[in-house]
Amino acid sequence: MEFGIVELSRLQFAATAMYHFLFVPLTLGLSVLVAIMETIYVMTDRPIWRQMTKFWGLLFGINFALGVATGITMEFQFGMNWSYFSHYVGDIFGAPLAIEGLMAFFLEATFVGLFFFGWDKLSKVAHLTVAWLVAIGSNFSALWILIANGWMQNPVGAAFNPMTMRMEVTDFYAVLFNDVAQAKFVHTVSAGYVTASVFVLGVSAWYLLRDRHVELARRSITVAAAFGLASAFSVVVLGDESGYSATHSQKMKLAAIEGMWESQPAPAAFTAFGFPDQEARETHYAIHIPFVMGLIGTRSLTIPIPGIAELESQAETRIRSGVIAYDALMHIREARENSDPLETARFEEHSADLGFAFLLRKYIDDPRQATQEQIVQAANDTIPTVWPLFWAFRIMVALGFGFIATMLYFFYRASFKGMNFPRPALHLAVWMIPTPWIAAELGWFVAEFGRQPWTVDGVLPTAMSVSALSMTEVALTLAGFVVFYSVLFVIEMGLMLKFIRKGPFEDVAETDAWMIRHNERLTGRHIADAMPAETRP
Amino acid sequence: MILHTLIDYDILRLIWWGLLGVLLIGFALTDGFDLGVGALLPFVAKTDTERRIAINTVGPVWEGNQVWFILGGGAIFAAWPPLYAVSFSGFYLAMFVVLAALIVRPVAFKFRSKRDDVRWRTSWDWALFASGAIPALLFGVAVGNVIQGVPFHFTDDLHTIYEGAWYAKFIGLLDPFSLLAGIVSLSMLVMHGGAWLTLKAEGKVRDRARQLGSMAALVAVATYALAGVWMAVGIEGFRIVGDYITTGPSNPLHFEVEKTASWLSAYSDRPWIAVAPIMGIAGALLTFAGLRAGREVSTLLYSKMAILGVISSVGLTMFPFIMPSSSDPQSSLTVWNSSSSHLTLFIMLVVTVIFMPIILAYTAWVYKVLWGKVTEADVTDDNSHSVY
Numbered sequence: 001m002e003f004g005i006v007e008l009s010r011l012q013f014a015a016t017a018m019y020h021f022l023f024v025p026l027t028l029g030l031s032v033l034v035a036i037m038e039t040i041y042v043m044t045d046r047p048i049w050r051q052m053t054k055f056w057g058l059l060f061g062i063n064f065a066l067g068v069a070t071g072i073t074m075e076f077q078f079g080m081n082w083s084y085f086s087h088y089v090g091d092i093f094g095a096p097l098a099i100e101g102l103m104a105f106f107l108e109a110t111f112v113g114l115f116f117f118g119w120d121k122l123s124k125v126a127h128l129t130v131a132w133l134v135a136i137g138s139n140f141s142a143l144w145i146l147i148a149n150g151w152m153q154n155p156v157g158a159a160f161n162p163m164t165m166r167m168e169v170t171d172f173y174a175v176l177f178n179d180v181a182q183a184k185f186v187h188t189v190s191a192g193y194v195t196a197s198v199f200v201l202g203v204s205a206w207y208l209l210r211d212r213h214v215e216l217a218r219r220s221i222t223v224a225a226a227f228g229l230a231s232a233f234s235v236v237v238l239g240d241e242s243g244y245s246a247t248h249s250q251k252m253k254l255a256a257i258e259g260m261w262e263s264q265p266a267p268a269a270f271t272a273f274g275f276p277d278q279e280a281r282e283t284h285y286a287i288h289i290p291f292v293m294g295l296i297g298t299r300s301l302t303i304p305i306p307g308i309a310e311l312e313s314q315a316e317t318r319i320r321s322g323v324i325a326y327d328a329l330m331h332i333r334e335a336r337e338n339s340d341p342l343e344t345a346r347f348e349e350h351s352a353d354l355g356f357a358f359l360l361r362k363y364i365d366d367p368r369q370a371t372q373e374q375i376v377q378a379a380n381d382t383i384p385t386v387w388p389l390f391w392a393f394r395i396m397v398a399l400g401f402g403f404i405a406t407m408l409y410f411f412y413r414a415s416f417k418g419m420n421f422p423r424p425a426l427h428l429a430v431w432m433i434p435t436p437w438i439a440a441e442l443g444w445f446v447a448e449f450g451r452q453p454w455t456v457d458g459v460l461p462t463a464m465s466v467s468a469l470s471m472t473e474v475a476l477t478l479a480g481f482v483v484f485y486s487v488l489f490v491i492e493m494g495l496m497l498k499f500i501r502k503g504p505f506e507d508v509a510e511t512d513a514w515m516i517r518h519n520e521r522l523t524g525r526h527i528a529d530a531m532p533a534e535t536r537p
Numbered sequence: 538m539i540l541h542t543l544i545d546y547d548i549l550r551l552i553w554w555g556l557l558g559v560l561l562i563g564f565a566l567t568d569g570f571d572l573g574v575g576a577l578l579p580f581v582a583k584t585d586t587e588r589r590i591a592i593n594t595v596g597p598v599w600e601g602n603q604v605w606f607i608l609g610g611g612a613i614f615a616a617w618p619p620l621y622a623v624s625f626s627g628f629y630l631a632m633f634v635v636l637a638a639l640i641v642r643p644v645a646f647k648f649r650s651k652r653d654d655v656r657w658r659t660s661w662d663w664a665l666f667a668s669g670a671i672p673a674l675l676f677g678v679a680v681g682n683v684i685q686g687v688p689f690h691f692t693d694d695l696h697t698i699y700e701g702a703w704y705a706k707f708i709g710l711l712d713p714f715s716l717l718a719g720i721v722s723l724s725m726l727v728m729h730g731g732a733w734l735t736l737k738a739e740g741k742v743r744d745r746a747r748q749l750g751s752m753a754a755l756v757a758v759a760t761y762a763l764a765g766v767w768m769a770v771g772i773e774g775f776r777i778v779g780d781y782i783t784t785g786p787s788n789p790l791h792f793e794v795e796k797t798a799s800w801l802s803a804y805s806d807r808p809w810i811a812v813a814p815i816m817g818i819a820g821a822l823l824t825f826a827g828l829r830a831g832r833e834v835s836t837l838l839y840s841k842m843a844i845l846g847v848i849s850s851v852g853l854t855m856f857p858f859i860m861p862s863s864s865d866p867q868s869s870l871t872v873w874n875s876s877s878s879h880l881t882l883f884i885m886l887v888v889t890v891i892f893m894p895i896i897l898a899y900t901a902w903v904y905k906v907l908w909g910k911v912t913e914a915d916v917t918d919d920n921s922h923s924v925y
Contacts, residue, residue, distance in 0.1 A: 065647035068600065069640040075610050079625025080632055083697055086625075090618025091877045095885055098615035101608035102892040110601030114903055117597040121906050161878070163786035165695045166618070168878040333693070467626035468696060470703045477633045484637060488644055495651055
C-alpha cells in the first residue's frame with residue numbers, strides 16, 4: 001500500500017479519535033457514578049457520601065477537561081481533513097453533530113462549572129440536580145455522536161441528489177432510529193459505565209491495599225461493583241445486538257471479523273481461534289464452535305451468512321451497476337433542469353450502487369473507462385485486512401467476559417462477605433484499571449477499520465473523502481497533535497496520580513468526626529483507637 | 538414528509554443565515570469575554586491571588602461559553618455544508634492554530650491552580666494569554682480574508698481546490714487588511730473582557746481592567762472605522778449577475794458571479810443596514826465612557842451592543858455572499874446556493890426553536906446563581922479547592 005494523503009489523513013483521524021476516546025468513556029461513566037453517590041448523600045445526609053462525590057468528582061473534572069478539549073478537534077477535522085466527505089454527506093451527518101451541541105453539550109458544559117463552583121451557592125437538591133444534568137448531558141452527547149457514526153455504518157434515510165452532487169436526507173426518522181446507531185449507543189455507553197466502574201474499583205482497591213481511606217474505598221467499591229456488574233452484562237449483551245445488526249447492514253465487516261472466507265451452510269460455526277491468512281484466503285489452525293455464529297448473526301438456524309468470496313462477487317456486480325449510475329449521472333448533470341426522464345429513471349434504478357463506481361476512482365478518473373482487471377481489483381478492495389479485525393474483536397470480547405467475572409466477584413464479596421476483599425483480588429483490581437480502555441479502543445478499531453474502504457458504507461470511499469491538502473500540511477498538523485497531545489497526556493496522568501495519591505481532602509474533619517460517631521452507633525463501642533492513624537481526628 | 542414545505546426553501550435559507558449570525562454573535566458575546574480576560578490576564582493581574590481572581594471570574598462559565606463555538610462549527614456543518622468544507626480545509630493551518638489554542642485553554646483553566654509551583658502557574662498563565670489573544674486575533678483575520686474573497690474553486694464534482702502552495706495559503710492569510718480586521722476583533726474582545734472584569738472583579742484587577750479595556754475600546758473604534766474606509770476605496774466586492782432563483786438546488790456552480798468596485802454599494806441598496814456599523818461604533822464609545830466612569834452592568838451591555846453591531850455589519854454588507862472566491866468568483870458561496878437541503882434546514886430549525894430558549898434559560902439561571910463579585914476571600918479560602 002502506497003502511503004499518500006489518504007493514509008496520512010486516516011492516521012491523523014485515528015490518532016486524534018482514539019486519543020479523544022481515552023477520556024470519553026470515563027466521562028460517561030464517572031458522571032453517572034458521581035451522580036449516584038451524590039443521590040445517596042442527599043437521601044441519607046451522611047457526609048462520607050459527600051466526600052466521595054467531591055473526590056470522584058475532582059477526578060471526573062480533570063478527565064472532563066481533556067475530553068472537551070480533544071472533542072473540539074473531532075468536531076472540526078471533518079471539515080479540515082475530510083472536506084469532500086463534509087460536502088457529500090453534510091446534509092445528513094452534520095445534523096446530529098449540531099443537535100448534539102444544542103441538546104447535550106450545552107447542558108453538560110454549562111452545568112459542569114456549577115457542579116464544581118456551586119457547592120456553597122446551591123441547596124442540596126439543586127446541586128444534585130446539577131450533577132444529574134451533567135450526567136444526562138454527557139450521555140445524550142454520546143447518543144447524537146453515535147447516530148452520526150451509525151449512519152456512516154448503515155446509511156439509511158438518504159438519497160443522492162444529482163443536482164447538488166451529494167447525499168440528502170429523505171427520512172430523518174430512519175436516521176434517528178437506525179438500529180445500528182441505537183445498538184452502538186447502548187453498547188458504547190455501557191462500555192463507558194464499565195470503564196468508570198473498573199476505574200473506581202481499581203483506585204479504591206489501591207487504597208484498601210494501603211489501608212487508607214478505608215471507609216471511602218469500601219463504599220466506592222460497593223457502588224462500582226453493583227453498577228459495573230449491570231454495565232458489564234449490558235455491554236456484552238448489547239455488543240451482541242451490534243453483531244446482529246451488522247448481519248444485515250455490514251456483511252463484509254462481519255465476515256472479516258469472523259475470518260469467514262467462504263459462505264457456510266446455516267447455522268455457521270464461530271471461529272474461536274485461528275490465524276487468518278489474507279493471501280491464501282483461509283484461517284489456519286482454526287478452532288470452530290458449531291452453530292454459534294449462525295445464532296449470533298441471524299438468531300436462527302436456517303438463515304445463511306455470506307462469506308467473503310461471495311460478498312466480493314456481489315461487490316463486483318454492484319460496481320458494474322454503479323458505472324451505469326455514474327454514466328446516467330453525467331448525462332443528468334450536463335442537461336441540468338432539462339434532463340431526459342429516461343436517464344433519470346436509469347439513474348434511479350442504479351443510484352444505490354453509485355458509491356461502488358467511485359471505488360474505481362483509485363485506478364481511473366472516469367469509472368466508465370475501467371477495464372475488467374480494474375473492476376476485479378476494486379471488488380477485491382472491498383475486503384478489509386482480516387487478521388487485525390479478527391484478533392481485535394476476540395480480545396475485546398474476552399475482556400468483556402473478564403469484566404463480568406470481576407464485577408460478579410466483587411459484588412458478591414461486597415454484598416455477602418461484609419465488604420471483606422482478599423488482597424490478591426485487590427491487586428487484580430488495580431492491574432485491571434487499563435483494560436476497559438483497551439477494550440473500548442479495540443471496539444472502535446473493529447467498527448472503523450472494519451468499514452474500510454468506505455467512510456460511509458457503500459456510499460463514499462475513504463480515498464475520495466479527503467481534502468485537497470498537501471502532505472506537508474497534514475504532516476505538520478499530525479506532528480503538532482502528537483507532540484501536543486503527548487504533553488497533555490503526561491500532565492493529565494501526573495495530575496490524576498497526584499490527586500489519587502493525595503486522596504480525599506475536602507470536608508475531612510467533618511466526615512471523620514461523623515464516621516467515628518457512626519461506627520460507634522453500629523458497634524456500640526469506641527473504636528477511634530482502632531482506626532488507621534491518618535483518618536484519626 | 539411534506540411538513541417542511543410549510544416554510545419556503547429561500548425563507549429557511551434566510552433564517553439559517555440569520556441563525557449563523559446569532560451563533561457567531563452568541564459566541565463573541567459569551568466566550569468573547571473569556572478570550573478577552575485571557576488576553577488581559579498578565580497585564581491586569583500581577584500577583585498569584587490577583588490572577589486567580591481574574592481567572593475565577595470566568596472559571597465557572599467558560600466551558601458553557603465555549604460550546605457556542607463548537608455549536609457554531611456543528612451548525613455550519615449541518616446548515617451550510619459547503620461552507621464548512623471550504624472554510625475549514627481552506628484555512629487549514631490557521632484552523633489548527635485556533636484548535637491548539639482552544640485545546641490548551643480548558644486544560645490551562647483546570648490545571649493551573651492544581652499545583653503550588655510558581656513556574657507551573659506562570660507557564661499556564663501565559664498559555665491562557667496566548668489561547669485568548671491568538672484566537673481573538675485569528676477570528677478577525679479570517680473575516681478579513683472572507684471579505685476580500687478566498688482563492689478556491691470547485692471541480693465539476695464539487696471537490697474544493699485551493700490555489701497556491703501550503704505556506705502561501707497560510708502566510709497569505711496575513712495580508713494587511715486581514716491583519717487590520719484581526720486587530721478590530723482582538724481589541725473588541727479585550728474591551729469586552731475589560732468590561733467583564735470591571736463587573737466581576739475588585740481592587741487593582743478591576744482598576745487595570747478599566748484602564749486597558751477603555752484603551753482597547755478606542756483602538757476598536759479607530760481600526761473598525763479605518764477598515765470601513767479601506768473597504769470603500771481599496772477592497773473589491775462581489776455580486777450575482779443576471780437572474781437567479783433563490784430556491785434552487787445548493788450547487789454553487791449554478792450561479793454567475795462577478796467582482797464589483799466595493800462591497801459598500803450595499804449601503805445605497807439597503808440603507809437600513811447602516812444601523813449595524815452605527816451600533817458598533819456607538820457601543821464601543823459608550824463602553825469607553827462607561828469604563829472611564831466605572832459603571833458596571835450598563836458598560837457590559839454597551840460592549841455587547843458594540844460586538845453585535847460590528848459582527849452583523851460584516852454579514853449584512855456582504856449579503857447574500859457568505860464566502861466569495863477571489864480566484865474564481867463563479868465558485869462563490871452565497872445564501873442561495875450553499876445550504877443544506879430543504880428538509881434538513883427545516884428539521885434543524887425545529888430543533889433550534891425548541892432547544893435555544895431552553896439553553897438561554899438555563900444559562901441565564903447559572904449566571905444568576907453565580908452573580909456577584911469574585912473576591913480575594915473566594916480564592917484564598919482553603920476549603921474551596923474546586924476554585925481554579
